[in-house]
Amino acid sequence: KAGVTQTPRYLIKTRGQQVTLSCSPISGHRSVSWYQQTPGQGLQFLFEYFSETQRNKGNFPGRFSGRQFSNSRSEMNVSTLELGDSALYLCASSRGGDQNTEAFFGQGTRLTVV
């Protein structure tokens, strides 16, 4: 079956702009999580959605937001971009049953803010 798909793969944006990233989970998976990966901070959790509801949230400013649609696809939005937002953004999907459920990761969206 198809894996987790993230679009676009690469993005270049200017400071102050906003950006929307998309994630299509594995069919049947209802949980979608987002992570930011940078060389300095590593992998950091942004938020998780399950059945269109945000269940868990990391320590990121309000400029980072997300949503999930009824088909479990998820989008992540970053407003008023800063240079420090340059990172690889990873999406992961799982069945969402409990915390021991395996997470399947997408290949990521590489965001560069100039």
Added chain:
Amino acid sequence: AQRVTQPEKLLSVFKGAPVELKCNYSYSGSPELFWYVQYSRQRLQLLLRHISRESIKGFTADLNKGETSFHLKKPFAQEEDSAMYYCALPQGTGKLIFGQGTTLQVKP
């Protein structure tokens, strides 16, 4: 605060040598821990988890609650084991706390 620490950024060994990738955690309670791996140009994927107590690709990991460790071990490293390895601690549903990762380099 719950935290995962991988003290080594890079571990370089020769093919056939034993490998131990270190992971320490801070958590009050009985943790469930994972090891994820990212091979070159591939996506992050689960290698093994404590709850399964299984050996994957020759790797094993034992939870030591006294030392709060979950080290990943393999008796004989292969070149195809070269990758980035992350130790991860679930914190509620859908959230994983990752260590900083260790790059394993297996030299021929």
